[in-house]
Amino acid sequence: MSGSAIKITNLAKTYGKHDAVKQLNFEVQKGELFGFLGPNGAGKTTTIKMLTGLLEPSSGSAEINGINIWQHPIDAKKKIAYVPDQPNLYPKLTGWDYLEFVASVFQLPKDRFQAKAEELLSIFNLSNQASDLIESYSHGMKQKIAICGALVHEPAVLFLDEPTVGLDPKSARSLKNLLRKLCDEGMTAFISTHILEIAEQMCDRVGIILDGNIIALGTMEELKSAEGKADQSLEDIFLELTGGEDEQALINEITDDGDK
Ligand SMILES: Nc1ncnc2c1ncn2[C@@H]1O[C@H](COP(=O)(O)OP(=O)(O)OP(=O)(O)O)[C@@H](O)[C@H]1O
């Protein structure tokens, strides 16, 4: 269970004249739960779309379990699952039919599918709605069925873009616990999130991207010691590195003035 699950080499994306992602170079190891953090517009979704073969890089390459995603897209895509920030589901399918459809695409044996689908639906409290049409689901329920669909074929590498948006606290905790368990069993997870508390609690390592560059990469302890801030939270470090602290200072100054 060792070795690189995701290998990113000089990966870059330019939209017109705008360099959205600039020459990224890093690896995520098998079994790692990796948090990809950064302010709005930093390049997280662009990077994830390049890693999942949905967006062609302007330069550089990405490998999934040693397979180049752009040279061998079908082989690489068999290994991965991706839940975008706005999942595109089939409204006229029931939750169960959707999971069955995903499993058939990935040629999962029927008996494995049945057990896996029931387990996932139960973890996310969707068992009673499995035979309802997806169009009748709430936003959070759609998010959860998309996550179930991603996990039903037991991917080697899971990409989640903002997975906790729309999830209630119980579901967010179920997701956190499940991801930890699956990564301990060997799956690799690459997750973008703005919820730094979640990243701090569950990720083995985090990478912070700002204006298309990785500005910090490592375990929580490594980030804290690099910044000389052993007692600070990831949120403190994130805001300091990404300049959000200046804005907070400004807000404090304005509210202080208002109090006088
Ligand atoms: N299709 C596109 N065409 C042109 N520019 C784009 C496109 N998609 C993204 N961008 C730009 O690329 C940069 C990175 O966007 P991206 O969506 O990757 O950010 P993000 O880190 O995912 O942000 P958020 O936290 O808001 O989801 C932004 O400046 C954005 O405006």
Ligand SMILES: [Mg+2]
């Ligand atoms: Mg995004």
